Amino acid sequence: MNIVVCIKQVPDSTHIRVHPVTNTIMRQGVPAVINPYDLFAIEAALQIRDTHGGKVTVITMGPPPAAVALRKALAYGCDEAVLITDKIFSGADTLATSYVLASAIATLGKEQPVDLVFTGKQTIDGDTAQVGPGIAKRLNLELLTYVSKIVAVNREAGKIQVERRAEGGVQLLETRLPALITMLEGTNEIRFGSAPDMFRAARAEIRTWDRESAGIEDLKKVGLKGSPTVVSRVFGPTPRAEKAQQIAFDPAAPQAATDALLEKVLAEIPKVGKELERHKVEAGAGANHE
Amino acid sequence: MSNAKTDKPIKKRKVKLEGDLLNYKGVWVLVESERGHVHPVSWELMGQGRLLADQLGVELCGVVMGAPGPELQAQCEAAFAYGADRCYRVASPVLADYRNVPYTQALTDLVNQFKPEIMLLGATTLGRDLAGSVATTLKTGLTADCTELAIDPEDRCLLSTRPTFGGSLLCTIVTLNYRPQMATVRHRVMPMPEAQPERSGLIVDVDPHLVETDVITKILDFVPDDQSGKPQLPYAEMIVSGGKGLGKAENFKLVWDLAKTLGAEVGASRAAIHAGWIAADRQVGQTGKTVRPALYIAAGISGAIQHRVGMEASDCIIAINNDPSAPIFDFAHYAIVGDCVQVLPALRKTFAAYLGKP
Numbered sequence: 169m170n171i172v173v174c175i176k177q178v179p180d181s182t183h184i185r186v187h188p189v190t191n192t193i194m195r196q197g198v199p200a201v202i203n204p205y206d207l208f209a210i211e212a213a214l215q216i217r218d219t220h221g222g223k224v225t226v227i228t229m230g231p232p233p234a235a236v237a238l239r240k241a242l243a244y245g246c247d248e249a250v251l252i253t254d255k256i257f258s259g260a261d262t263l264a265t266s267y268v269l270a271s272a273i274a275t276l277g278k279e280q281p282v283d284l285v286f287t288g289k290q291t292i293d294g295d296t297a298q299v300g301p302g303i304a305k306r307l308n309l310e311l312l313t314y315v316s317k318i319v320a321v322n323r324e325a326g327k328i329q330v331e332r333r334a335e336g337g338v339q340l341l342e343t344r345l346p347a348l349i350t351m352l353e354g355t356n357e358i359r360f361g362s363a364p365d366m367f368r369a370a371r372a373e374i375r376t377w378d379r380e381s382a383g384i385e386d387l388k389k390v391g392l393k394g395s396p397t398v399v400s401r402v403f404g405p406t407p408r409a410e411k412a413q414q415i416a417f418d419p420a421a422p423q424a425a426t427d428a429l430l431e432k433v434l435a436e437i438p439k440v441g442k443e444l445e446r447h448k449v450e451a452g453a454g455a456n457h458e
Numbered sequence: 459m460s461n462a463k464t465d466k467p468i469k470k471r472k473v474k475l476e477g478d479l480l481n482y483k484g485v486w487v488l489v490e491s492e493r494g495h496v497h498p499v500s501w502e503l504m505g506q507g508r509l510l511a512d513q514l515g516v517e518l519c520g521v522v523m524g525a526p527g528p529e530l531q532a533q534c535e536a537a538f539a540y541g542a543d544r545c546y547r548v549a550s551p552v553l554a555d556y557r558n559v560p561y562t563q564a565l566t567d568l569v570n571q572f573k574p575e576i577m578l579l580g581a582t583t584l585g586r587d588l589a590g591s592v593a594t595t596l597k598t599g600l601t602a603d604c605t606e607l608a609i610d611p612e613d614r615c616l617l618s619t620r621p622t623f624g625g626s627l628l629c630t631i632v633t634l635n636y637r638p639q640m641a642t643v644r645h646r647v648m649p650m651p652e653a654q655p656e657r658s659g660l661i662v663d664v665d666p667h668l669v670e671t672d673v674i675t676k677i678l679d680f681v682p683d684d685q686s687g688k689p690q691l692p693y694a695e696m697i698v699s700g701g702k703g704l705g706k707a708e709n710f711k712l713v714w715d716l717a718k719t720l721g722a723e724v725g726a727s728r729a730a731i732h733a734g735w736i737a738a739d740r741q742v743g744q745t746g747k748t749v750r751p752a753l754y755i756a757a758g759i760s761g762a763i764q765h766r767v768g769m770e771a772s773d774c775i776i777a778i779n780n781d782p783s784a785p786i787f788d789f790a791h792y793a794i795v796g797d798c799v800q801v802l803p804a805l806r807k808t809f810a811a812y813l814g815k816p
């Protein structure tokens with residue numbers, strides 16, 4: 169099996185801070201990690217390789233420091249890595265991103281046909297879940313989104329069976345390779361890299377592709393220029409017209425505050441009173457609750 | 459995005475629609491159905507779509523897809539009741555269950571034939587799978603998980619607003635020189651419109667020319683979810699939510715206790731879930747559930763934008779936070795500045811006394 173996994177390096181969300189005065193995002197000093205959702209894709213790919221043989225190639229489109237994420241993926245046991253980086257790729261939205269990634273995957277496919285492409289469900293910074301479907305459509309791959317389980321892979325027959333999380337239940341799907349899978353979170357647990365893999369990762373050569381080596385045919389389709397969407401405004405949320413009413417709280421007499429609060433709420437927001445009334449009536453009638 | 463200042467346009471944007479793009483008219487809403495059940499987000503979008511269409515002075519159209527049968531007729535009628543002027547009914551046995559390829563092909567063809575300027579879908583697993591695919595085949599822009607949709611009166615562009623990475627900012631995204639403008643919206647973000655059963659409209663039947671033998675992916679089985687015992691946050695009328703400010707896992711019990719007295723559901727911020735204090739399906743916010751209860755009590759929650767967009771439609775928000783400058787006080791209705799470990803038990807006693815419970 170020749171498997172490609174698309175990963176993205178993202179700022180670790182728990183460390184993101186917003187400047188209190190200028191409302192700008194402060195990225196300086198924020199540690200970068202592999203998009204957490206992509207770890208499930210990496211592990212799923214590695215498991216298929218371990219059972220069926222072949223190799224796993226991780227790719228990312230990003231600035232040169234994104235090589236760190238690729239190296240980390242190699243340490244988990246991925247076989248090869250390609251960094252797709254070029255100034256003209258910057259400012260890409262999901263349509264332009266999927267174009268670059270699809271071109272790179274097609275280029276890899278010329279070396280050896282690709283059987284499976286994995287992406288995460290979504291990124292924690294872009295948060296769109298659009299790049300996976302975009303790549304699949306561009307490469308005309310069968311698309312399997314929100315996959316919760318790889319049920320069976322039959323390499324000889326070129327078939328794969330998966331469970332897919334649909335809105336009201338789980339679909340069991342069978343399709344033909346090559347296919348693209350977006351892996352659902354929580355479906356596996358990323359392994360600890362083995363010592364040999366970690367050593368290899370530290371020294372491994374990471375292929376770096378620019379627009380030409382990635383096989384980009386149409387430069388108008390990449391980066392800011394190739395992006396149909398633009399961010400027209402970034403702004404802070406507006407406070408409600410009226411400030412929240414302060415209920416004075418004295419730790420010595422906590423219930424005085426909460427009694428006063430309930431009285432105010434009942435007087436001012438009839439909908440809450442009505443809702444509470446229902447529960448008064450129902451009281452003791454065995455409300456369905458844990 | 460990283461250097462954007464508050465409330466300043468990032469750059470001058472000019473819409474330049476040329477040639478065929480000028481022919482794109484009307485607002486479309488995908489009526490999403492799976493196994494005969496229409497996802498309520500479709501009707502919420504119909505309500506929002508009505509406002510957009512009226513502002514643009516164009517038709518609002520529902521797109522109904524599935525296997526031929528009376529269900530599609532009923533869905534068209536429901537779409538009219540919720541505000542549609544017209545429905546495109548795309549019927550084929552191949553569309554009986556959702557699969558990406560035939561749905562993408564049918565919807566792409568429909569767009570190319572009838573040319574809407576705006577297309578809205580629910581941000582469900584189906585909606586996102588389909589929207590991401592159709593936007594790519596059409597080579598147009600798509601904005602995911604919007605929390606607000608509006609029309610720019612100057613250039614008739616769709617303004618799609620969503621929270622942006624960072625925790626306290628929103629961004630407005632526009633699709634300039636491409637049509638249609640596409641957006642997905644989560645369940646419960648937009649209010650449910652009132653159905654008007656007397657409304658009717660025009661049904662346009664479209665044959666998608668799909669052949670089952672052309673479709674590679676087959677559905678072997680479908681196992682419906684067992685909904686019993688699952689939290690029903692989106693429809694709860696009262697919710698008590700806990701955040702990182704609770705300090706430790708044991709303190710979450712105070713949230714459960716208050717919820718039990720009220721007969722309320724329990725929610726949480728993402729930080730509380732990351733801390734492992736409560737199950738992930740209780741997350742409220744941008745990447746969790748969107749809720750619209752009568753009463754929302756937030757204990758030890760800072761009020762980051764991703765949490766706010768999931769609950770700010772609540773009729774009454776009571777916030778308990780020991781930091782008087784916590785952002786949640788900017789949009790809560792009632793504020794108690796104090797330690798939630800002290801306030802929650804007192805609040806429980808107050809409600810217990812009022813409801814006549816122990």
Ligand SMILES: Cc1cc2nc3c(=O)[nH]c(=O)nc-3n(C[C@H](O)[C@H](O)[C@H](O)COP(=O)(O)OP(=O)(O)OC[C@H]3O[C@@H](n4cnc5c(N)ncnc54)[C@H](O)[C@@H]3O)c2cc1C
Nearest residue numbers: 701702703727728729743744745746758760764780781798
């Ligand atoms: C792409 C993306 C998506 C996200 N989606 C979501 C989402 O869906 N839902 C969500 O909730 N978050 C989401 N987040 C995270 C969000 O930005 C915040 O980090 C999160 O909501 C913070 O949770 P919190 O308020 O519980 O924790 P904190 O921000 O740590 O706030 C804790 C609050 O408790 C107060 N406090 C401390 N001690 C006490 C005490 N003893 N008594 C009373 N108050 C006290 C503090 O003053 C503080 O205001 C998302 C982030 C990103 C980047």
Ligand SMILES: Nc1ncnc2c1ncn2[C@@H]1O[C@H](COP(=O)(O)O)[C@@H](O)[C@H]1O
Nearest residue numbers: 174229287288290291294296297298299
């Ligand atoms: N720049 C990128 N390089 C490689 N893979 C990416 C990139 N952006 C997104 N992806 C992949 O696409 C998935 C969905 O991303 P998104 O559409 O941004 O939510 C991610 O989980 C990644 O697997």
